[in-house]
Amino acid sequence: MAPAPVRNTPPLPPRVEIHVHLEGTVTLPRLRTLWDRPGRDASLPSDPASLYRHRSFSEFLQHFAQVTRIIRGPEDLALITSDLCRSLKRQGVAAAEVFFSPVIFMRRGIPFMEMLDAMDEAVLWERARGGPTMAWILDGVRQWGPRGLETHLECAARAPGRILGIGIGGDERSVPASQFKSHFAQARSMGLRTVAHAGEFDGPRSVWEALEVLGAERIGHGIRSCEDPELLALLRRRKVPLEVCPTSNLRTRVVACWNDHPIARLISAGVRVTVNSDDPALFRTSLSTEFRVLRYRLGLGTAQVRKIEREGIRASFLPAAVKRELLRSFRRLREKGRRGKERAKGQEWR
Ligand SMILES: [Zn+2]
Known part of the structure; x- marks a missing residue:
């Protein structure tokens, strides 16, 4: 039988993902390969698929924690990192800033440097095969209090130049931002970038604190x-x-339906908006799906979607020269794609 013709797919305009949690990218097929091993935690549900449907934000947090209990060590994290690199490559993502919460695994005795070495090695392997660059943001678990952030700062100090920044996520209403103020200040003095989950489940007060306190x-x-x-x-x-x-907001019931999502209001208020996948496997989405959601569920026009794609590049912590290059390449490939579409339309009418 003759081999199938190789289709040359044109390069995609580059995108940047700036809000994605490594632990939330474990796909169901990958989870199944890690599931049936001796010594599995007896408190886990019998069906791994049940961890991918959430009735509330607290149930999602519970599922997220259960997925992390299946991850046993550096080898598992390397596999998950490789899976993420390949998925992002397929979506045209050139760079990703990825949340990782080592404190979750260190509590179970897994050494931080072994995890980081395995993950960085996986990124290098995938980079050599056209995968994206990946930078780590150590994300604190808010409900566990300041001790977790202290651990993350110690981790970053032990791996100079290998950690991009620190963040805080989890239950926004659990511990006040003031308790993390000194950790954010210390991170800045170490040259780390700082981000915070806020204004998701809690109201504007939480965003004020993230800006003014942290x-x-x-x-x-x-x-x-x-x-x-x-x-x-x-x-x-x-x-x-x-x-x-x-999609994260819909799946965790922060918004009841697409019509309630305030993205259009944020855009018209002149706020800088980027779009990301958060926990793509656990929310059954991807960055590409999120951009389709903007068009077909949230009613944004092509120009608005393109602007958000570019904003993802601009809002990243990439060096300015890399951002300029990505924006140039984005414009060139989008323009090429537009002309291609117009040509195809022209031919349809002939
Ligand atoms: Zn998040």
């Missing part, structure tokens, strides 16, 4: 900022990017 450079989600005009004005004035994750 000094976060970007806000994870931040969608409830639209409830406070003064806060919107501050975000606009300071040009703080929001890392909006629409």
Whole structure:
């Protein structure tokens, strides 16, 4: 039988993903390969597929924690990192800033440097095969209090130049931001970038604190900022990017339906909006799906979607020269794609 012809797919305009949790990228097929090993935690449900459907935000947090209990060590993290690199490559993602919470695994005795070495090695292997660059943001678990952030700062100090920044996620209403203020200040003095989940489940107050108390450079989600005009004005004035994750908001019931999602209001308020996948496997989405959601569920026009794609590049912590190069390449390939489409339309009418 003759071999199938090789199709040359044109290169995709580059995208950047700036809000994705490594632990939330474990796909169901990957989880199944890790599931049936001796010594599995007896408290886990019998069906791994049940971890991918959530009735509430607290149930999602529970599922997230259960997935992390299946990850046993550096080898598993290397596999998951490789899976993520390949998935991002297929979606045209050139660079990703990825959350990872080592404190979860260190509590079970897994050494941080072994995890980081395995993950970085996986990234290098995939980079050599056209995969994206990947930078790690150590994400603290808010409900565990300041000790976790201290551990993350110690981790970053032990791996100079290998950690991009620190963040805080989890249950926004559990521990006040003031308890993490000194950790964020210390991170800055170490040259780390700082981000914070806020205004997802909690209201505008949480975003105010992330900005004024923690000094976060970007806000994870931040969608409830639209409830406070003064806060919107501050975000606009300071040009703080929001890392909006629409499908995540729907799956965790932060919004009841697509019509309730405030992304269009944030855009018209002049706030910098980026779009990201958050926990793509656990929310059954991807960055590409999120951009389709903008068009077909949230009613944004092509120009608005393109602007958000570019904003993802601009809001990243990549060096300025890399951003310029990515933006140039984005414009060139989008323009090429547009001309290609117009040509195809022209031929249809002949
Ligand atoms: Zn998140």
